[in-house]
Amino acid sequence: MTDRAPRLLGTLESALYADDLEAATRFWRDVMGLKPFQSQPGRHVFFRITDLPRPQVLLVFRAEATEVPPDADARLPVPPHGARGPGHFCLAVAPESLGVWRDHLIARGIGIEADFRWPNGARSIYLRDPAGNSIELADPAIWAGG
Known part of the structure; x- marks a missing residue:
């Protein structure tokens, strides 16, 4: 028996919740470019x-x-x-792509809630999805060396 937890490989899935799954699909597919691969209407x-x-x-669920x-x-x-x-x-974004992402979002009528640099110089952009979830696009360096 060991006191150490077994090794983790990373994050496999994350979940958000939305009442309007059609609006969520349009946002994540058409604005954010993610490919839907499974759905159950109303769920x-x-x-x-x-x-x-x-x-x-x-994973986007109706709670x-x-x-x-x-x-x-x-x-x-x-x-x-x-x-x-x-x-x-x-979502992790290459630092050189954050400006392109900002322009992409603005062109699609998505409001930017915040755009700033962390004390280590890494940048984050915050926006809201149609369900009101806080979505961040960030240079992975925000967590480097910590």
Whole structure:
């Protein structure tokens, strides 16, 4: 027996919650460029962020639909989960692409909530998705050396 936790590989999936999944799909697909790969009307839509070096996905659920416990004989007995109110999600962006992202968002009518440099010089841009979630596009260096 060891006191150390086993090694983690990284983040596989992150979840946000939205009441309007059609608006969420339009935003994440058409504005942010993520490919939807699975959906269940009224319950969820899943987006692929990347496959390399490991798959990473964004899951967007209607909280109301995921709070219901699965049936006793469910094929996939995922426990109930969900959140209320705005969440936060950050995507890593190459530092030289942040200006291009800013222009892209503004051209699509997406308001920029904040655009600043952290004390270490790394930059973040904040915006809101249609559900009010705080979305950050950031130079991965915001967490370097910490």
